[in-house]
Amino acid sequence: MAFDGLFIHSLLTTLTPTLVSGRLSKIYQPFDQDLVLVFRKERENQQLLISANAQYPRMYLTKQTIANPDKAPTFVMVLRKYLEGSVLKSIEQIGLDRIVNFHFSNRNELGDQVQLVLSVELMGRHSNVILYDQESGKIIDLLKRINPDENRARILLPRAKYELPPLKPGINGLNLTEKEFEELKRQNPLPSDFVRKMDGLDRDDRMELEGYLEDEFSFASFQTFFEQFNHPKAFVLKTPRNKRKIFPYLPYHLDLEKESSDPDLNHALDEFYEYQANRDWVKQRAAKVERVVKNEQKKLTKKIAKLQKHLDLAENSEGYRIRGEILNANLYQVKPGMTEVDLPNYYDNNRPLKVKLDPALSPARNAQKYFTRYKKLRDSIKHVHEQIKIAQANLAYFDSIQTAIDNADPQDIDQINEELQNQGYISKPQKHVRRKKITERNLNKFKLSSGKTVFVGKNNYQNDWLTLKKANKNDYWFHVKNMPGSHVILRDDQPTPEDIKEAAEIAAFFSKGKLSAHVQVDYVQDKRVKKPNGAKPGFVIYTGQNSIEVTPEEKSVMSKRID
Secondary structure (H helix, E strand, O other), X not given: OOOOHHHHHHHHHHHHHHHOOOEEEEEEEEEOOEEEEEEEEOOEEEEEEEEOOOOOOEEEEOOOOOOOOOOOOHHHHHHHHHHOOOEEXXXXXXXXXXXXXXXXXXXXXXXXEEEEEEEEEOOHHHOEEEEEEOXXXXXXXXXXXXOOOOOOOOOEOOOOEOOOOOOOOOEOOOOOOHHHHHHHHHHOOOHHHHHHOEOOOOHHHHHHHHHHHHHOOOHHHHHHHHHHHHOOOEEEEEOOOOOEEEEOOOOOOOOOEEEEEEOOHHHHHHHHHHHHHHHHHHHHHOHHHHHHHHHHHHHHHHHHHHHHHHHHHHHOOHHHHHHHHHHXXXXXXXXXXXXXXXXXXXXXXXXXXXXXXXXXXXXXXXXHHHHHHHHHHXXXXXXXXXXXXXXXXXXXXXXXXXXXXXXXXXXHHHHHHHHHHHOOXXXXXXXXXXXXXXXXXXXXXXXXXXXXXXXXXXXXXXXXXXXXXHOOOOOEEEEEOOOXXXXXXXXXXXXXXXXXXXXXXXXXXXEOOOOOOOEXXXXXXXXXXXXXXXXXXXXXXXXXOEXXXXXXXXXXXXXXXXX
16 A cells, blocks of 8 residues: 555554654755754654655654755755754644645744644655644745646645645545444445545555455444554555565455565564665766766777677678779770679679779779778778777676666665766866765675675776775675676675675676576685776676576575665
8 A cells, every 4th residue: 555644543543652743853855845854852863754745745753864955955954944943743644635734833033932843644646744833824945846837726836825736535444433434324325435435545545445345345344444543553465476565453355465464563664665765866966977878888888889780891802802903804895884793703604793883983893993992891890890899898898887777775876976077977076075985784685594794886996996905815706797786795715605606696686687586696705806997997807717607586685684
């Protein structure tokens, strides 16, 4: 189910006691559509993530380490001015709609007490976060400013009067009395019609409630369904197509398979959205980098195809030499002004060979033209081979960048961007930005079944640092064969076959072949890995390697990860 009204009601049963009366100590906006509010209460920090992402609007307490950007956006500066240091007085849901108001108390510049509301609207593509003054009702600022031409229902701009969005009327099943239930049942004798009158339910909830009422169309059955939202737990289930969904209760009437459960709804939401949030955040941060990569890949692919076509022509250029020789041997048969002539081909049992001519040239000059064309094509073979090799190497480099983006955490994108700047593919900022030192904390870290440690680089700079500086010369180095992937180091000089297999699976997973069933992985001691002079970041050569074929499985690999 999505963040519908009932889901939000369930979430607030845990958020309210955790956050209310807490002091808002930090506010930052790590990504375009996401805010992080840090509350201090009872000597503990609680980190609330609010996302107005059109596809995954959500909010929950998170334990993830989310980097605070160096430069704060305008909206965050406004929030800090008005809300930082304020006390959260209450959290209120508007009926069973997807609107949650956080009521804050603070003092203004004159020392007067002011009441402010941070309204979180989790409404798909209309999701927004709006700060307004409770007394005047005037909007102070909002995450997404909407042009009046785009939204005629209400004005969403600073200084405008805050108004609720148009809401569909419905009945709050949490407050429905038995008498009201019976009257509504009399008016809607079919469970399907009855359920349509309820507010705050998405499609899954409606189908589940309908199942309850079809089993027993009674107030007791109705109450049993709604009471689950007052005492929520978390259940992750899968559809027949393996799409994952999270519920605050365990549904019995839907075609879903239970994957896991968690007594803590916030913890479950944090884990449920961790991968998708990371992908979204990476996508936002990497938009410019990915655009450059895709453009270069497209240009190089076209260039290789063009060079290959030229190479095929050059390697099949004997026809030009043959036509030149035959033309020289039969000059007497060529008359001035002819555009083509059929001559006996003594390389093919004197069968007629059509030879095209330039009527402006003499027969001898036409023959020389064929020889010149032949020599030019033959001489170009070596050069074209070199150009293809360079283009293929560059394409492999950009494939490695794309693989790094696919495997990156949001904070890794800055290093990828810096790499492309240093390689001249992205213009450098005028203001010099000091390069952040790579440390062990930047790497992915895993623990094998044997307890041995494996490190994984997530981009080319990290790969170079891990292989050439961090690793001991007797550690084992792993990399997928003939495709882009991370450098992987097993910190051991005498690994067992099981260690090698597990490390190879990790290397396969963090590569372009992560979705393949059979991936070849090379492994060798780190002392046999060298970086050629002038090579691009991440490029190395190695000798004396062994290979192993593995099948990377996400669940198995990620279960070994150390946070």
